[in-house]
Amino acid sequence: MFAAYAASIDRDQPLNGLMLGERPEPEAPPNWTVVHVRAASLNHHDLWSLRGVGLGEEQLPMILGCDAAGVDADGNEVVVHSVIGATGHGVGPRERRSLLSERYQGSFAERLAVPQWNVLPKPKELSFAEAACLPTAWLTAYRMLFTCAEARPGDTVLVQGAGGGVATAAIVLGAAAGLRVYATSRDEAKRTRAVELGAEAAFEPGARLPRRVDAVMETVGAATWSHSVQSLRAGGTLVISGATSGQNPPAGELNRLFFLELRVVGCTMGTKEELASLLSFCAAKDVRPVIDSALPLDRARAGFERMERGEMFGKIVFTL
Numbered sequence: 001m002f003a004a005y006a007a008s009i010d011r012d013q014p015l016n017g018l019m020l021g022e023r024p025e026p027e028a029p030p031n032w033t034v035v036h037v038r039a040a041s042l043n044h045h046d047l048w049s050l051r052g053v054g055l056g057e058e059q060l061p062m063i064l065g066c067d068a069a070g071v072d073a074d075g076n077e078v079v080v081h082s083v084i085g086a087t088g089h090g091v092g093p094r095e096r097r098s099l100l101s102e103r104y105q106g107s108f109a110e111r112l113a114v115p116q117w118n119v120l121p122k123p124k125e126l127s128f129a130e131a132a133c134l135p136t137a138w139l140t141a142y143r144m145l146f147t148c149a150e151a152r153p154g155d156t157v158l159v160q161g162a163g164g165g166v167a168t169a170a171i172v173l174g175a176a177a178g179l180r181v182y183a184t185s186r187d188e189a190k191r192t193r194a195v196e197l198g199a200e201a202a203f204e205p206g207a208r209l210p211r212r213v214d215a216v217m218e219t220v221g222a223a224t225w226s227h228s229v230q231s232l233r234a235g236g237t238l239v240i241s242g243a244t245s246g247q248n249p250p251a252g253e254l255n256r257l258f259f260l261e262l263r264v265v266g267c268t269m270g271t272k273e274e275l276a277s278l279l280s281f282c283a284a285k286d287v288r289p290v291i292d293s294a295l296p297l298d299r300a301r302a303g304f305e306r307m308e309r310g311e312m313f314g315k316i317v318f319t320l
Helices: 044-050 128-132 134-148 165-176 188-196 225-231 254-259 272-284 297-308
Strands: 002-006 018-022 032-041 069-071 077-080 111-115 119-121 156-159 180-184 201-203 213-218 232-240 263-266 291-296 315-319
Touching: 002 297, 018 297, 032 128, 044 297, 069 128, 077 128, 077 134, 119 272, 128 134, 128 291, 128 315, 134 165, 134 213, 134 232, 134 272, 156 165, 165 180, 165 213, 180 188, 188 201, 213 225, 225 232, 225 254, 291 297, 297 315
Parallel strands: 156 180, 156 213, 180 201, 213 232, 232 263, 291 315
Antiparallel strands: 002 018, 032 069, 032 111, 032 315, 069 077, 077 119
């Protein structure tokens, strides 16, 4: 079957390790199923995998991709929850949590094997491409806003780095849920797009906000960390799910953290139950993922290049 996979690791030039070509058909052990993939979306996780983050040489070749929507063996239209392990469903209770494409072959292929427990019904209101955007970036944003930050209608949140998949999802979901959303971006066009998607206002990174916020959605890391901390009201929450600009933020914010009793909460992905709630929310509220571009899988390299250059706004989707 045709697939996009990591054949080697290159920390400086990650796309050198990306290959497109034939891979063996997946095998489904007991309590697993094979999904015929119709759409799969690209995440920064895939680019980091090519750099060797969470993926070692001994695991290669590895089909990349966390997210997928398609048709299962019984002909049902489904969405795949991409977290494998930790729950004991399909892999045993002692297996540590991982994402597709870390321990098990990923979704950038014509077919994908996953535990049956990881398959959810796709709402008829969503296309395959739209549904494929939800299990990683959009699920992370959903958990950041409503589980980790406990945001409620009327709360004010700051979303750093508009344009990325998680940040874009947080803007759209927050606005749909009645939150007051501020966003930041270095790019004027991305700031304009953020407002079009529901942000009340968008600012350059580091700008003074009209008011302090109840929560910050942080995916950028070192470059925006100080601004995130300084933008919070007393008792506010900073939720972090990524560090694309670096994982070592500047020192000097500790006094503010303890004096204002700020909370810092880490967030990675979400549960199957949260994904089910997200799917239902999108269908009921007519919320649709923002798709930057949709490419056939044989043009996956162009999608990776666009992400590496930071040009996308929303999700890049590969179709089959």
